């Protein structure tokens with residue numbers, strides 16, 4: 001924070017920072033697994049695009065950012081970590097409401113790895129609800145710029161809990177599936193994988209699934225996925241830095257297939273973990 005490494009509990013931003021007051025902030029979240037960053041360059045590139053789209057300046061180039069992230073992990077000593085980098089609009093001169101006059105604030109931190117669903121739960125599968133809450137349209141807030149506009153996603157979560165679900169996916173105005181709180185969505189029908197093409201953050205784990213399918217010769221399409229198609233899918237799974245490939249076994253309370261995590265989902269999940277542990281897309285952390 002502000003050029004210093006501090007214990008996470010001491011990391012603070014001023015209450016007047018527009019990152020807090022206006023959700024005027026972008027960030028990225030990469031993970032370290034067994035002492036190795038996964039797809040660090042891809043996360044840095046996405047973060048760079050997000051910062052540029054918001055007309056911000058972190059004051060650090062990609063190499064310096066990379067070194068800061070390494071140092072956060074080294075200082076934490078964590079072998080499995082969630083590592084975030086972010087940039088807020090920051091604070092401006094007294095009384096100013098002109099974002100061009102603000103000094104942006106860069107931050108980065110490492111915390112223990114976070115799971116959307118623990119591995120034990122992944123073997124059972126998740127209960128997904130298709131929320132009645134609509135995702136903020138991409139014309140209003142660009143979902144490709146990773147952001148804190150989670151009002152719709154959090155409403156979606158409460159909507160899901162009320163209806164007996166564990167997590168939610170939000171649809172757009174036309175009823176097409178977008179994404180959920182921290183994940184992208186995939187479905188399998190007749191051996192073919194599809195995932196929403198628009199209205200989403202282009203997840204790095206989503207990209208990983210696309211690559212895994214290409215390598216394994218599994219047909220995959222980035223397209224429109226209507227909520228009804230998701231309800232009628234053979235298999236559904238989620239993808240996220242926070243947990244990898246997460247099987248879904250019910251949609252809106254109805255079981256998919258035989259009610260167990262699907263075979264194609266489990267094959268991709270197995271590939272994801274085994275290839276990662278073998279160093280695929282990895283950057284080793286040099287611990288002290």
Ligand SMILES: Cc1ncc(COP(=O)(O)O)c(C=O)c1O
Nearest residue numbers: 182183184201203204205240241
């Ligand atoms: C809204 C949203 N969609 C999708 C994702 C998944 O992206 P990634 O695979 O890069 O973690 C995230 C990750 O936090 C997210 O916040």
